[in-house]
Amino acid sequence: MTASPILDVRHVSKRFDGLLANDDVSVSVARGELLGLIGPNGAGKSTLFNMIAGAFPVTSGEIWLDGTDITAVAGTRRCAHGIARTFQVPRSFDTMSVLENVMVGSFMRTASASTARIRALETLEYVGIAGRAQAPAVDLTPPEKRRLEMARALATEPKLLLLDEVMTGLTPAEAKAGVDLIRRVRERGVTIIMVEHVMEIVMPLVDRAVVLHLGKVLAEGKPSEVVRDERVIKAYLGDRHRAA
Amino acid sequence: MTAQAFFQVLASGLLMGLLYALIAVGLSLIFGLMDVVNFAHGEFLMVAMYATFGLWAIVGVDPVLLMPLVIAFMFVFGAAVYLGVVRFAMRAKTNSGMVQIFATFGLAILIQGVSQLLFSPDYRSIPASWLGGRTVSIGGVFLPLPQVYGGLISVLAFAGLYLLMSRTDFGKALEATREDQGAVALVGIDRNKVFALGWGLGAALVGLAGSVLAIFYYIHPQVGGPFALVAYVVVALGGFGSVFGALAAGLIVGVVESFAAIAMPPAMKSIPVYLLYLGVVFIRPSGLFGRL
Amino acid sequence: MTGFNRRHVLIGTAAATVTARPAFAQAPAEIVIGALYPMSGANAQVGVDARNAFETAVDIVNGMHEVALPGAKNAGLMGLGNAKIKLVYADHQADPQKGRAEAERLITQDKVTAIIGCYHSAVSNTVSVTCEKYGVPFMCADSSSPSLHRRDLKFFFRPAAHDEFFSKGMFDFLDAQKASGTKIETLGLFYEDTIFGADSSNTQRKLAAERGYKIVADIKYRANSPTLTSEVQQLKTADADVVLPSSYTTDAILLIKTMGELGYKPKNIVAQAAGFSEKAVFDAVGDKLDGLISRASFALDMAGKRPSITYVNDKYKARGNRDLNDNTARQFMAMLVLADGIDRAKSTDGEKVRAALAATAIPGDQTIMPWGKVAFGADGQNVDADPVLIQYIGGKWVTIFPKSVAAAPAKWPM
């Protein structure tokens, strides 16, 4: 692992119609790292996530990927630079089969349909839904859909994988299987950023956590340190109080 | 152009615009409620016109008095179309939009055929009525009474619609259903019932327009087409689902068309209207007042 | 017509063996004629009316009638052993492609001897070409585009006038009015954006220039438009001495209603028939049309000079619950002309019927029309189909021009 970060978010801000969703956020992610991006509701996690993925532009600041300034690179092109993502609510291609869904991802790195098919099958094997390859994507169960999203993203052969609340709504058993999968992906050398609302799921899994609160970085560090941070506890408690 | 001619063209455009808005708002309402474009909308208008004509011929009462009957008939008709046709079109798992378009398109042809069978393809009109053919002149600007009546009805309908949407339980149910169809089922609102009522309401609004139009327009099985095209443009220009947008866009289309027919060869008067639509959506992709 | 090449003729013969036209040694009991009209869509009523006109004509041909019309006296067609005419109807929905396909079906499946049609000039265009290819006569009853007979078609026949005749008749009338001291200087053209409107307005524009009338309004409008207010406003502003509308039923109703709504009373209207001869228009706005002048191929009040008119009109009215008008009279007469041709051909062979039609010579008093006679030029156009002008007065049509047939002088201004 080299010292230079794979992702460098520098002083990024985002403003929506007067609302400051991200305020001077700087985050650096090392190669091969598994980073948890956490925070209570409305902390600005999704905003930051979407700006890294390129779904919408930054208001100010810069985003660097592997030594390249990608701030101005359009969303479609970020995938070619090596950023892949999943969606909070899975967005499968419902008129296509599972295999075809993943092939769309494979086509990022090859124009040949036969190569894409082979790679897609390998990826399906890897995420553990190869048996459903021919099923219409629309017929998958919710956990299967999450795996499909993961497979599709992995098929683009990303350097950086962005996971948006992939554990939400899963049963404990399903979540455990999901955690295993993420570990294995990470062992392949893919850098991962996970956005999670519920801390309990991510903390045992991630190398490092960044806590966002009210659009700013509140704390960052080892999970064990972060969960003991006074400010973090307060922010989350406040959130719970509000929720109650 | 003299000032008098200017105001005449403006007044004519506004009166026609109010009618366009009234024709379009039912379409917009149905769309906003459930994301369905009714391709038989022009035929709804035609049915309302024939209903007015038929009642007039049988009962012999002035079309103005027949209006409530026509609205009631159209309400039932619209609800029946939902329950008998559209409900099934919505079951499609994929591309339900296209299925709805073509189911209602088939319905449109069917209605045309039935009208031809029942009323013959001849051009009908209501030659004598209280308002028909009467006109008032204000400073040399002529305001035909049927259109003035239509304009008033349109304004009242929009006011009523506003109250209905904001003040009644039915309006709230409509609003809730369009906001979130899944959540509605949870709170126990019967989705099918709301949709059927929505279609009834949409058709009743077209019925209103048809009962006015029958006073001063000819009636035949194909009469709906040109109005439907205007209605689609009005709805899209105003923003799908926006009631106020339909009113604003109807007026804009009426006035633009009216002036275009003076400024250029009238055979091409629709072109500025179409260009206006394109110009607006290229800048605002969800129309003037639409939510995307 | 570049003519059929050898191969074409061979194919034709091959087709003939398949379709097996009746041999004329033994006269057929029925002569089938195809009638192609819009039977659905915006102009379906035209098809329904045409049907009644044709049935009336066929009734007269097939039965024995004491009336001065060709083929009326004896039952059926004498030349073919009193064979009866049978009509087959088809719907072209105003689509040239469908018209062509239906024509082909009528020719090959129903084995029609001739086709009559088609109201829409665009459809008559493709149907006549199809008939030409199959060597089947096409009787153009009521399409009035002048371009139709200028295509060197051998099997095309039009007994009625075309738009140039009609417009010329209208301008002759205007000239005559002017000569008698009426002031007519300015004209307002109002025409739909179709072949009909284009043909009509082009001729009118040309004639106006030649004869020294000033066109103060030249308004081409979109047919079946939801509103004509601004269009009429322009007519009103121009306030021409004569308004010349070329409109079909729907727009004619809307035009007159809108004129009333805008408080515009035109000084005079001289219409290019079409909508202004349809019952629906007078049902709707007849009260506003008193004094309207229209060109016509037909006038009911000429019954004095043409006794057959009353006879035919009564029969037609019994079927269609309306009087004969410009269109239906032309349709009726075209059918008689066609029957007369087949009768004289003594055959159902296309070429023979064609030759017989080309030799048609029906004197004017054997028609219900004001025509001098029916005799076709080499292009298939009847050269002696001069129109008349009629005026709508007190709910009735009165022939006002030309003088030779006029029942009364024109009421001017309207």
Add this chain to the structure above:
Amino acid sequence: MTPRRWQLVVLFAVTAGFVAVPAVLRDAYLLNVLILTLMYAALAQSWNILGGYCGQISLGHALYFGCGAYVTSLLFTKLGVSPWFGAMAGGCVAAVLALALGYPCFRLAGHYFSIATIVIAEIGLLLVHNWDAVGGAQGIQWPISRDSWWTLQFARNKAPYVYLALGLFVITWLVTYWIEGSRWGYWWRAVKDNTEAAESLGVEVFRSKMAAAALSAFFTAVGGGFYAAFVGYIDPESVMTFRFSLLFALPAVLGGIGTLWGPLVGAAILIPMTEITRSYMGGSGNGVDLIIYGALIMFIALAKPEGVLSLFQRDAKPEAAR
């Protein structure tokens, strides 16, 4: 052999079947129905490229159809250019037009896009209607000429038109087949199903839409060129009205949108139904033909929302592994 390859075998068999028809069927009317069926199958397949695969529901394809018909007719009647080249030229003009219009229009979504296509086609119709240099309302008449493959004029012989329409269908089918198996095909379907997800996977959404539009417009216009040569007369009302735009989409929807065989199956049901109800019931003028026709469209749309083709396919999609 992969299931995909089997599709080629089916195509071959279907083509062979159609080639044989004119040898046994001589009836001009029925052949005419066959020609229209194949032509609409080809046109629906062209529409399907943009509407079915890429998910951009155009209801303005009459513009491209008219473009092909007009360019072909003008080149032939004014310059004597063979319709073979005329149709190609018309196709190219339409493709360029589609790119120019796609640039702003593909920013629009859903019904706003569809209405924009309707409106643009209406503008085209009105312009041609009022443009005297291209015949205006009077249209363009093809001269009556001797039978020739060069001018594509055949007086009574319908077989050449059957083969031409069949050829057009086979070509559009093969192009669609090739696309379906290529990266473009996957991209287009991804764009149709979920644009945002497609973008996140590096799919060139805008380029995909533009490519699909150009290809779709090209073949629609070639079909227009064929139609002009076949009918021998065109005017704006008979080639550019909204009715045509619907007729291009309808077979694809009825047969199965975004499928290889949907357009042919849909056309094979719809066109004979249209023609036969009109021919054998339309003469009465009482509208019964419309009632039956409308009811059938409605019935098919409601009974088989995924298209008639879904009757034959369980859940196995044609794209199978190997």
